Amino acid sequence: MNTPGFSFRITARRARARAGVLATPHGDILTPAFMPVGTQGTVKAMTTGELEAPPLDARIILGNTYHLYLRPGLEVIAAHGGLHRFAGWSRAILTDSGGYQVFSLATLNKIDRDGVTFRSHIDGSEHRLTPERSMEIQGVLGSDIAMAFDQCPPGECGPGDHEEAMERTTRWAERCLAARRPAGQALFGIVQGGPDAARRRAHMAEIVGLGDFDGYALGGFSVGEPLTVMYELLDEIASELPEERPRYLMGVGTPADLIHAARAGIDLFDCVMPTRHARNGQLFTSQGTVVISHARHRSDTSPLDPECPCETCRTVSRAYLRHLFTAREILYSRLATLHNLTFYARTMAGLRAELNGIEARP
């Protein structure tokens, strides 16, 4: 990788899949890795201590530029010297560029060659993001890995919209590379192109052709396309991303999706699914998804997942979790989130162990 303080070493390969170590100024990340999403500078319901403690052992979390820029605002985070100290998190952070939320959450006023003018979803105030401004904000946040400002078009859009978004994303990626970054901040480029393999390849060639990114991400997946389309496309193109750089699949998905994508050659993942599903009562277990509100769990004294070593599964029953969920107790969200994130972490640890050819530990 180009940026000082970073390196990516592949430790094992099996077919298109690989295991590796991504070294950052805030510690090593064993890949394939899942990054819990900390939208507002917090992985909802979790303390940093809980995120760091094994078996969850999160090495990197994600922060959302759009949300943190609007609230609490940059001056508050700058006063702390960046997001690490503001959130009390000493391990690695990746920030997105703000682009995805601008296009999905905010009221768009104008998208032009130069950037996007939008209204905040919180108070309607007007703001503008450009590639340079996104890099400047991510610089203040002080993330270890910044993402290039891109346009992720909606899933249902046509070929013309995809091509326009690709062209714009390339132009913006070039400007992000040219923008000033703080020392010790890596920058990843984003490949768009929608569900068509030829268009994906064309955009990959453009982004990789810009030359200087520390890693590469695939954006615009899991935006409503059928699962088979996503899987086939990943099988075709993921392994064509530069071999020696980390590959990141943005915003995907279920544990099965992650396993499929890792086998196709992806190293990094993020998704709100484990945390959001936890709060909504959907829990991932080694026996499949559990809907905790279901009456069958009413007096079930067994643990949520007998194979899971997390504190939730070691200490309380399904009946207790169902009771907390039904009574809308705050503790429910904490216990459920800890479990779902641990399930994702163990899924990744299992993949790494399999790839590295060692016995998986709980």
Ligand SMILES: [Zn+2]
């Ligand atoms: Zn558990």
